Amino acid sequence: MSVKFAVLGYGVVGSGVVELFYKNKRSIEKRAGTEMDIKYIVDIRDFPDSPYADKFTKNFSDVLNDPEVTVVAECMGGVEPAFSFLKAALEKGKSAATSNKELVAEKGDILLAAAKANNCNFFFEASVGGAIPIIRPLHRCLAANDIDKVAGILNGTTNFILTKMYTEGRSFEDALKLAQELGYAEKDPTADVEGHDACRKICIISSLVFGKHVYPRLVYTKGISDVKLCDVAAADILGHGVKLIASVRRLADGRILPCVMPMLVSHDNVMAGVNDVFNAVMVYGDGIDQAMFYGRGAGKLPTASAVLGDVIEAAKHRVTVFSQSWDSADDDSFVAPVEELKTKWYFRVPEENQPAEGAYCDENGASFIGGEMTFAEAQADAQRLSAMACIPVLD
């Protein structure tokens, strides 16, 4: 029997899915244990010169009403119409794979429930960490663990900018400009630079690990546009790199605390060596202690690799893989506010306010790493010391 699937959206990722599938079709079919082919490519644009011109359609209903299509790969981005399309497909028993983090972060619980109710699968490996296998390892390979913390570098654009600030002494503005020139940052870089992209991804991870849907609006999110070159330099002298960290931890009372913030990462932590556009996710559990997953977090073929990996899984599993799921959240009380985040903090203060020891002083002030305190306490200390910078340290 042959498995026919449809690709929704022929942009960067969608065209990558088509390209990689036909490049490795033989070995993919061998691994799937079945013949496979793309029957439709859905896009509102025309591609008359494409070698796959005969597969294009502008009508999603062609896919929906074709019983031969059993899997749908969504690469359009945005909540709508992706959500309506996938919900309809799942309700017809067609499995879905998506690279769309916005969709999963906002509507994952609904789509997972639809998949379950219709005995098919909703997969989203590509929505977090691009090529990096993280979703499936989290709920499959690490299933014996009690996971209590995840911390990751989940946005390549900001990691590229911070790397260039560190290695080339560029200012944030200058490094952002370079990222835009190289195509790593969009013209309007807000979603990346202000942390919204990383926020969606930590929402997906939080939901999967802790079993309840975590909405982006519940997650304190601070980007890197305030990170000063002098703080990157001082952090280095104090033994740390500065990274945009999306993290979630379980507190003693069972609530979880997700957040996205620039953080100091010790040079001894392998995450400090994750540079340029690369992403990484560190998982902490009672069995594994810690495990890290590293790779390209974005890009045409890396993201396509993850989408296709899901399509192959969907082709192999004709019944719901029910363990990859989470519940809708009844209320928000299981998410703790960022004010309760407890860790060490880096401060840069006027020289006269420096502590008795351990500060690095230069013309930008006195930089030091203080003791453990909550976010709320750190804000108060920062005000009291007239701090120019106050950045948490990843523990």
Place this chain on the structure above:
Amino acid sequence: MSVKFAVLGYGVVGSGVVELFYKNKRSIEKRAGTEMDIKYIVDIRDFPDSPYADKFTKNFSDVLNDPEVTVVAECMGGVEPAFSFLKAALEKGKSAATSNKELVAEKGDILLAAAKANNCNFFFEASVGGAIPIIRPLHRCLAANDIDKVAGILNGTTNFILTKMYTEGRSFEDALKLAQELGYAEKDPTADVEGHDACRKICIISSLVFGKHVYPRLVYTKGISDVKLCDVAAADILGHGVKLIASVRRLADGRILPCVMPMLVSHDNVMAGVNDVFNAVMVYGDGIDQAMFYGRGAGKLPTASAVLGDVIEAAKHRVTVFSQSWDSADDDSFVAPVEELKTKWYFRVPEENQPAEGAYCDENGASFIGGEMTFAEAQADAQRLSAMACIPVLD
């Protein structure tokens, strides 16, 4: 329906499996979608004071002849009697999970065939990289990729020794002694230090990625006992760390070249930051570019986490997961000899033999990184230059 499984061997790993299972039993059952319990623990020793005393048996036949037991977790180590036990279990349709790299490297093809013939599963995530999910991601998440190279730090003992040589300036002998004192190295450290352990693991990865059983005897294996402190120091000045690298690559003609050797790893490579007893595996594919998996490669609970992850998979899948498999090798011609390994090389030579530029000189001689050449050419150059050291550079 409840799934009953047996644990073979109550040593470090086996007792870890029992401990972690009962610690997280509720969440494990939720993820498995079924009730689960350990029915037997097989060990020739007596454990009268164990809280699980009623589960112990000395007779594997109790497990084999009990139709209620559907999964067997093997944590005994060594080829026999583990091989006979698991073969008999698989032939009765019981799935098996093992942490036994020696067994998988020597007999994996036979056990995989037995699983396939009897519609059950043979899983071995714990046999490579301890807690690190690598086997399942390789053949599941990365299924859309044409993988052409894998390189890893697959032995924690040697990585600990090399880390201590680098960070504390200890000699090999001194660092080995420390590793033994801390319990990271055995009294007879040969299997770790001479690379045999890493060799078994790269055999398993090579077999899985390239589809044919690769026997340890086919793999050139050189350990770290010849690595001199002065070479670690000189490599650092030349921008590299020294790591014991187990790797396999596919050559242009389709043959594969697996080998285990100390190698120089660029400080820019995230693997250079993998220190102490930690392991990491870097996978190169046409979709992903590169992806790395990092974590604890050994230890009681980390290894138990991987074994239990497999047990949970086996509990969920009652039919053969046929994609995780490889064929027996008809002959050895698909494995290329190490003489064909082509890469850059580090040399340390008498000062009078140093090249025109780029060498670092001290009382130990002149150290430099030469151009790309084969293993055979490097050996010839080393002889010609009276080299005191000749170490490949990881590309």
